[in-house]
Amino acid sequence: MALVTLKTSHHAIGLACIILTGFMLIFPQNAQARIEGCDNASLQDGDKIVIGSMNDLVGSIGTRRTRAMIAAFEMKFDKARSELHREAGVFYCGDRLVRESDDYSASIVEILNDEEVLLEVGARAEDSDLVITYIVVPIRHYAFFGGHQPLIEGYHEALYEKSRIDEGLEHLFRANAELRLMAALALALRYEKLAEAESSTEDRQAFMHRSRAFYCDAVGSINDAAPSDDLLGLLEEDWRALGAFAEAGARRLFQTALNDPAYAGSLAVVALERGGADDSDLGCLLTASSEDDQ
Amino acid sequence: MISSDIRSTFFAGCLAMVCAFWPATPSHAGAIASCDAPFVFEGSAANIVPIEYLATSAETHEREGSRLGKIQETAQHLAWLMKLDSWHQPTYGSLGAVAHVFNQRRCTGDDVLMGLIVGSDSPPIPPGQILLMLEGKIFIEGEEIFLQSRLRGFRRNMEFPDRRRPFTRYMIAESVEAALPNEGAALAAALPVIDVTFAPRAITEAELDEIDESFVGASAIHQAPSDESPASSLRFGHDRPQAFSVQLVEGGDWIKVAGHRSGGPTGFIRTNPEVSEFLHAKLPELDFVNGILGFFRVRQTMNAGPDDPVSFRPAPPGAAKHARASLQRFLDRETIGDDDAKALASALIGVLDGQSGEWKAARDAFAAAVATAPYRSEYRNLLGIADAQLCCSEGTEIASGDPAHAFVDAISIDPENPTALRNLDAFLSLLATTGQSPEGIDASRLNERQGAVRKALSGFEEQSR
Incomplete structure (x- = not known):
C-alpha cells in the first residue's frame, strides 16, 4: 500500500x-x-x-x-x-x-x-x-x-x-537532541538544493548562507544527540554518520561558495580572516576562538 | 497605497486619542479574561498574560470526558497562580496581569496574541507597551502534573495592525549599540526574539495544593493596609471567575484590590516575594519571566522620548538590579534541556551590565552565553562587542579576546549576518585609524581585510535595495 x-x-x-x-x-x-x-x-x-x-x-x-x-x-x-x-x-x-x-x-x-x-x-x-x-x-x-x-x-x-x-x-x-540534529540537517540539505537550482546570484547566495547556518546548527547539536552510556538513544553508527554528514555539509557549502566566481558574500571574509581555505579552516568555529570563550 | 510610515503615524495618532479618552488605569492591575475576547490593561507599562495551558493531543481520542475536564481545570488553576505570583514579584512599577481562560472554545496563544495586537475586548496594545505571554501544554497522569511553558515577550512597535502579517512585524527589534573607544563607530548586535519553549516540568497534585495554600495565606484581602486589619481569603474557584484591578500602595508593600466590571473582592493584599519560592523552584521559567519583564522595563524607560504617542510610568531605579537577580536565579536553578533559555538569560545579564558600563562583567556573561549555546551567532557578536570595549580603550589592561575572532565566528555560523560584518569593519577601521596594535590583537593586513569586508557588505546593500 x-x-x-x-x-x-x-x-x-x-x-x-x-x-x-x-x-x-x-x-x-x-x-x-x-x-x-x-x-x-x-x-x-x-x-x-x-x-x-x-x-x-x-x-x-x-x-x-x-x-x-x-x-x-x-x-x-x-x-x-x-x-x-x-x-x-x-x-x-x-x-x-x-x-x-x-x-x-x-x-x-x-x-x-x-x-x-x-x-x-x-x-x-x-x-x-x-x-x-x-x-x-x-x-x-x-x-x-x-x-x-x-x-x-x-x-x-x-x-x-x-x-x-x-x-x-x-x-x-x-537531554537528547537527535530530533533537532535531524531537523537541522533536513533544512540544511533542502536549502543547499535550492541554492544549486537557483540561477539568480543573490538568491543563490542567500540559500547558501541559510544552508550553512543550518549545517552549523546541526554540528552544534551533535554532542547533545550522542547515545547515552547505557546505549539508549541513537545507534552509535547512525549518530556518527549524521555527525559526519553535518560536518561535511558545512565544509562543502563553504568550499562551494569560495569556488563560485559570482560569490561575493561573507564566507570570503571568513576565509581571509582564517588565513586560508584548507579543510581545517572551513569548519563552523575555529577551535582556538572557542577555547578563548570558556 | 498608504505607505508604512503614514499608516504607522496614523495608528499612533489613533491610539493617542483612544488613550486620551480611556479612563485612567491603576499602576498595577489584574483580571481574568475569556481567551476568545483577549484583554489587557492599556495604561500599564507592561502586561503579563498567562493563558490556560492546553491539553496535549494525547487527549484527542480520550473517552473519559472527566479526564480532559480535570486537566483544563488544573490548567486554569495554574494560570490563576501565575497571575498571583506576578503580584508578589518585583513589579517594576506598572504591571497588568490578565489570566486568559477557555470559555466557549479552546484558544491557542496565537489567537490571543493576534486579538491583543489588533484589539478585542481592549484597544490594540499601544506602541512601546510590553507584553509577556505565557502559554503551554499540560498533561496529567495519576498524581503527577506535567507542564511545558512557552514565553513570548516584546515591546510593541508602531506598525499598523493587520491579521495577515507575522507577529514579529509588531515587535520592536531589540538590539544593543555601543560606541567603540576613542569616539569610534557604533557597534551593534541584534538580540534574539523572546520566544522560548522550556523543558517539561513535573509537579504533583500535593505540591500544587501546597503552593495554592501558600498563595491563599499570602493573598488575604485586608480591609485596610495593615496586618491587624480583618481579612478574608482570595481563593481560586473554577466556577467563580474573579475579575478585579489592583494598584500598588504603601511604597509597593501593599496592593489595593478593587472589583473589576461585575464586582469582585475589594481590599488590600500585602506583597510577599517569598511566597513564590516553591512555585518558582518547580517552574523556574517564572524567574525567567520576571527577569525579562524587568529587562524590557529598563529598555522601555531608556528609550522613552517626548514624541512617544503613549508615555508609561518609568521603571523604578532598582529595576535593572531586580531583573539581573531574577535572571541569575533562573540560571542557578538546576534544569536540564533549557540551554537556549539559559544562554539568553546570560546574554541579557550581559546587556544590562554593558548598559551600566560594566564591560568586564558583560564580557563574562556573554562568554557564558557562548559556552552554553556555542552555535548562536548573536552571542558571539555580543562577545565581540565586549572584547572591543575592553581591548582597545586607553589605559585598559583587562585581558580579553581579539574581537575579530568573535565577529568572524558569528559570520561563519550565520553568513547572512551583515551586523557582525559591519562590526568587523568598524573594528578594523579603529585599528587602522589609531595605528594601535594591542597585545593579542591581530592588526596585520588591515587594507586587505577591510577590502574583503567592504566587498561583502556592498553585496548585502545591493540585496536590500
Missing part, C-alpha cells in the same frame, strides 16, 4: 482536473497532494514534520503509557520547533502508519520531498524498548537515493526503555 496518494478520483476525473487546475491558478499555495493518514485540511504549505500513529503501541505498552508517550513527544517537538525558530510546522497524523526502512522507496520519498516533508517520525515497541523511527526525507531522497551515499540512509532509529515512561515523561527524552 502506498504511503502517499495523490488526490485522484476515477469518477468525473476530467471535471476534477479542470476544477483543480483552475483552483491552482487562483490559489497556487493551496495546491497540495494528500499525505495518507493525515488530516489534509489542516496541513499547511511549507516545511513539515509529520508524526505518525502511535496506535500500535497501545497493545504492547498499554493505553496509559501510550498516552504519556504522545504527550512527551508533543512537548519534545514543541521545544525542538522553538529552537529551530519555527522553520517547520509539526503535524500529528493519527492514522498514518510509519513503516520500516524498506517501505521508504525512492518514489515514495520523492513524493514526500515534493510535499516539503522534512521529517517523519514514528514509534514501535520492541521487547523492553521503545523504538523511535525518523525518516529524514531530504537526506534519504538526495543523499541516499540521489547521491548514492550508502553510509547515510536517512532512516534512523533511537531506543528508549519502556520503563522510563513510568519515571515521568519529563525524563523520557530529556
Whole structure:
C-alpha cells in the first residue's frame, strides 16, 4: 500500500482536473497532494514534520503509557520547533502508519520531498524498548537515493526503555537532541538544493548562507544527540554518520561558495580572516576562538 | 497605497486619542479574561498574560470526558497562580496581569496574541507597551502534573495592525549599540526574539495544593493596609471567575484590590516575594519571566522620548538590579534541556551590565552565553562587542579576546549576518585609524581585510535595495 496518494478520483476525473487546475491558478499555495493518514485540511504549505500513529503501541505498552508517550513527544517537538525558530510546522497524523526502512522507496520519498516533508517520525515497541523511527526525507531522497551515499540512509532509529515512561515523561527524552540534529540537517540539505537550482546570484547566495547556518546548527547539536552510556538513544553508527554528514555539509557549502566566481558574500571574509581555505579552516568555529570563550 | 510610515503615524495618532479618552488605569492591575475576547490593561507599562495551558493531543481520542475536564481545570488553576505570583514579584512599577481562560472554545496563544495586537475586548496594545505571554501544554497522569511553558515577550512597535502579517512585524527589534573607544563607530548586535519553549516540568497534585495554600495565606484581602486589619481569603474557584484591578500602595508593600466590571473582592493584599519560592523552584521559567519583564522595563524607560504617542510610568531605579537577580536565579536553578533559555538569560545579564558600563562583567556573561549555546551567532557578536570595549580603550589592561575572532565566528555560523560584518569593519577601521596594535590583537593586513569586508557588505546593500 502506498504511503502517499495523490488526490485522484476515477469518477468525473476530467471535471476534477479542470476544477483543480483552475483552483491552482487562483490559489497556487493551496495546491497540495494528500499525505495518507493525515488530516489534509489542516496541513499547511511549507516545511513539515509529520508524526505518525502511535496506535500500535497501545497493545504492547498499554493505553496509559501510550498516552504519556504522545504527550512527551508533543512537548519534545514543541521545544525542538522553538529552537529551530519555527522553520517547520509539526503535524500529528493519527492514522498514518510509519513503516520500516524498506517501505521508504525512492518514489515514495520523492513524493514526500515534493510535499516539503522534512521529517517523519514514528514509534514501535520492541521487547523492553521503545523504538523511535525518523525518516529524514531530504537526506534519504538526495543523499541516499540521489547521491548514492550508502553510509547515510536517512532512516534512523533511537531506543528508549519502556520503563522510563513510568519515571515521568519529563525524563523520557530529556537531554537528547537527535530530533533537532535531524531537523537541522533536513533544512540544511533542502536549502543547499535550492541554492544549486537557483540561477539568480543573490538568491543563490542567500540559500547558501541559510544552508550553512543550518549545517552549523546541526554540528552544534551533535554532542547533545550522542547515545547515552547505557546505549539508549541513537545507534552509535547512525549518530556518527549524521555527525559526519553535518560536518561535511558545512565544509562543502563553504568550499562551494569560495569556488563560485559570482560569490561575493561573507564566507570570503571568513576565509581571509582564517588565513586560508584548507579543510581545517572551513569548519563552523575555529577551535582556538572557542577555547578563548570558556 | 498608504505607505508604512503614514499608516504607522496614523495608528499612533489613533491610539493617542483612544488613550486620551480611556479612563485612567491603576499602576498595577489584574483580571481574568475569556481567551476568545483577549484583554489587557492599556495604561500599564507592561502586561503579563498567562493563558490556560492546553491539553496535549494525547487527549484527542480520550473517552473519559472527566479526564480532559480535570486537566483544563488544573490548567486554569495554574494560570490563576501565575497571575498571583506576578503580584508578589518585583513589579517594576506598572504591571497588568490578565489570566486568559477557555470559555466557549479552546484558544491557542496565537489567537490571543493576534486579538491583543489588533484589539478585542481592549484597544490594540499601544506602541512601546510590553507584553509577556505565557502559554503551554499540560498533561496529567495519576498524581503527577506535567507542564511545558512557552514565553513570548516584546515591546510593541508602531506598525499598523493587520491579521495577515507575522507577529514579529509588531515587535520592536531589540538590539544593543555601543560606541567603540576613542569616539569610534557604533557597534551593534541584534538580540534574539523572546520566544522560548522550556523543558517539561513535573509537579504533583500535593505540591500544587501546597503552593495554592501558600498563595491563599499570602493573598488575604485586608480591609485596610495593615496586618491587624480583618481579612478574608482570595481563593481560586473554577466556577467563580474573579475579575478585579489592583494598584500598588504603601511604597509597593501593599496592593489595593478593587472589583473589576461585575464586582469582585475589594481590599488590600500585602506583597510577599517569598511566597513564590516553591512555585518558582518547580517552574523556574517564572524567574525567567520576571527577569525579562524587568529587562524590557529598563529598555522601555531608556528609550522613552517626548514624541512617544503613549508615555508609561518609568521603571523604578532598582529595576535593572531586580531583573539581573531574577535572571541569575533562573540560571542557578538546576534544569536540564533549557540551554537556549539559559544562554539568553546570560546574554541579557550581559546587556544590562554593558548598559551600566560594566564591560568586564558583560564580557563574562556573554562568554557564558557562548559556552552554553556555542552555535548562536548573536552571542558571539555580543562577545565581540565586549572584547572591543575592553581591548582597545586607553589605559585598559583587562585581558580579553581579539574581537575579530568573535565577529568572524558569528559570520561563519550565520553568513547572512551583515551586523557582525559591519562590526568587523568598524573594528578594523579603529585599528587602522589609531595605528594601535594591542597585545593579542591581530592588526596585520588591515587594507586587505577591510577590502574583503567592504566587498561583502556592498553585496548585502545591493540585496536590500
